Amino acid sequence: MTLAANANGVNFRQHGPVDANRNRRTRYHHGDLRNALISAATDLARTGGPEAVVLREAARRVGVSATAAYRHFDGHGDLLHAVKLQAHAGLAASMERAAAAVPPSGDERIDTDRRFRALAHGYVAFAMAEPGLFRTGFQHEGTLRTNDSPEQVRSYSMLTEALDDLVARGLMPVSRRPLAETAAWAPMHGICLLILDGPLAQLDEAARSEAVERLIDVVMGGLCRP
Amino acid sequence: MTLAANANGVNFRQHGPVDANRNRRTRYHHGDLRNALISAATDLARTGGPEAVVLREAARRVGVSATAAYRHFDGHGDLLHAVKLQAHAGLAASMERAAAAVPPSGDERIDTDRRFRALAHGYVAFAMAEPGLFRTGFQHEGTLRTNDSPEQVRSYSMLTEALDDLVARGLMPVSRRPLAETAAWAPMHGICLLILDGPLAQLDEAARSEAVERLIDVVMGGLCRP
DNA sequence: GGGTCATGTTTACGACGTCAACATCCGGGC
DNA sequence: GCCCGGATGTTGACGTCGTAAACATGACCC
Numbered sequence: 001m002t003l004a005a006n007a008n009g010v011n012f013r014q015h016g017p018v019d020a021n022r023n024r025r026t027r028y029h030h031g032d033l034r035n036a037l038i039s040a041a042t043d044l045a046r047t048g049g050p051e052a053v054v055l056r057e058a059a060r061r062v063g064v065s066a067t068a069a070y071r072h073f074d075g076h077g078d079l080l081h082a083v084k085l086q087a088h089a090g091l092a093a094s095m096e097r098a099a100a101a102v103p104p105s106g107d108e109r110i111d112t113d114r115r116f117r118a119l120a121h122g123y124v125a126f127a128m129a130e131p132g133l134f135r136t137g138f139q140h141e142g143t144l145r146t147n148d149s150p151e152q153v154r155s156y157s158m159l160t161e162a163l164d165d166l167v168a169r170g171l172m173p174v175s176r177r178p179l180a181e182t183a184a185w186a187p188m189h190g191i192c193l194l195i196l197d198g199p200l201a202q203l204d205e206a207a208r209s210e211a212v213e214r215l216i217d218v219v220m221g222g223l224c225r226p
Numbered sequence: 227m228t229l230a231a232n233a234n235g236v237n238f239r240q241h242g243p244v245d246a247n248r249n250r251r252t253r254y255h256h257g258d259l260r261n262a263l264i265s266a267a268t269d270l271a272r273t274g275g276p277e278a279v280v281l282r283e284a285a286r287r288v289g290v291s292a293t294a295a296y297r298h299f300d301g302h303g304d305l306l307h308a309v310k311l312q313a314h315a316g317l318a319a320s321m322e323r324a325a326a327a328v329p330p331s332g333d334e335r336i337d338t339d340r341r342f343r344a345l346a347h348g349y350v351a352f353a354m355a356e357p358g359l360f361r362t363g364f365q366h367e368g369t370l371r372t373n374d375s376p377e378q379v380r381s382y383s384m385l386t387e388a389l390d391d392l393v394a395r396g397l398m399p400v401s402r403r404p405l406a407e408t409a410a411w412a413p414m415h416g417i418c419l420l421i422l423d424g425p426l427a428q429l430d431e432a433a434r435s436e437a438v439e440r441l442i443d444v445v446m447g448g449l450c451r452p
Numbered sequence: 453g454g455g456t457c458a459t460g461t462t463t464a465c466g467a468c469g470t471c472a473a474c475a476t477c478c479g480g481g482c
Numbered sequence: 483g484c485c486c487g488g489a490t491g492t493t494g495a496c497g498t499c500g501t502a503a504a505c506a507t508g509a510c511c512c
Contacts, residue, residue: 029491054468055468057468065492065493067493068491068492071489071490075469076469076470135366140275140422152425176444178440179436183440186413186420186441187445188412189416190411190412190418193415193416194408194411194412198415199378199382211405214404214405217448218448218449219413219445220448222446222447222448225451255459255460255507255509256459281500290460291460291462292499292501293461294460294461296502298459302500
């Protein structure tokens, strides 16, 4: 990873000609330290979960003194919070990808059902692929403030739209629409954590996806039964 | 809290006559340090969650040097693990209490249904009453080993029996029995964490229990539909 | 009654989060 | 073109944490 890489793909400013001999940061000012720190901290979370998000280590990796971070973050909690936002962004992206990958079948009712299930799969897939990030995203410390994560809003609205579609296509009775977001979200969230940190950790890959499939069936059945 | 108090209610040994003037531990040997430390650490978890389980602070509260803990635990992780067992014990007790409180209605089918729902309520009730302990119980660090928590086995077998009862009373088709434990557990676990650490944290008490009730209905509907 | 081993204590080390004081340098006003 | 102020980064220090090594105490067995 070069120093120029960061979470948002923003390169830091170049003032004056770059010294090719030692372009690995000799400049006193970094130029994009905030993003660089977020990126480093996110890597830490990816590898070791929330406990691994250590301010000093992130600074070390960026090649900067630990206290420099305080020019851009309120402290460790604030840095951790920034990583949580990254995690939720990844989660939303995974759900979006899964839903977008549903091939049109010609039957809109079938597609609507599949898109809803795909959201659930995308959720679980992210948790399995990035357990450290997933855990960090739902860490209690530094709980997300309202309205501070457009990514979380995005994933929530994807869910809402999928549920509305189920109603629109007549797959789910309107009477069951209230609180369906919670009823759909909680089961998938729960199974992710039971697999990552709970008693389901011992299951092998096959048993896991079987359990996930069964769970989705139960939820769909409960939500959509007439 | 006196020094004699501990997780198992075991008083530590009294050798020789107790000095009434300073019975607050002047003896060199504590007598029941392991349990005293677990109790103190559990209090820390209860108040502040897993991050608050600090070995030195637990030792301080017991009135003992920090390194004394190493005579009874492998280190911080081992102490935390002991707290996790306490948490799971409390969780199982809460479920058991809730199930036992179901009043007999005369109709066994109704009672079976109510007992199952009561288990779910007991699960959530514990998470709401002891958020710090609940979080600590499902902390990744120091994940429970197989077979090392009889309490966890107990709560799991309560769930298994409740599901078997649903089948026995004809409330749930046998075809839906496989993997029902996971399908029932995950939703309740998920909603607890979404409320404690996730986006459902902002809901007031009324909205929460409504969401929980709705979730239980969806799960029951999905599990039991013919 | 004396030795032994479990159980506590003291001291020390490195890592962490954080604060205060100091250094560097970018950009705007003369 | 220069200079100065504020943004940005560094150094050094403090208290806390987990942990290890060396030492102290005393319960129990022969």
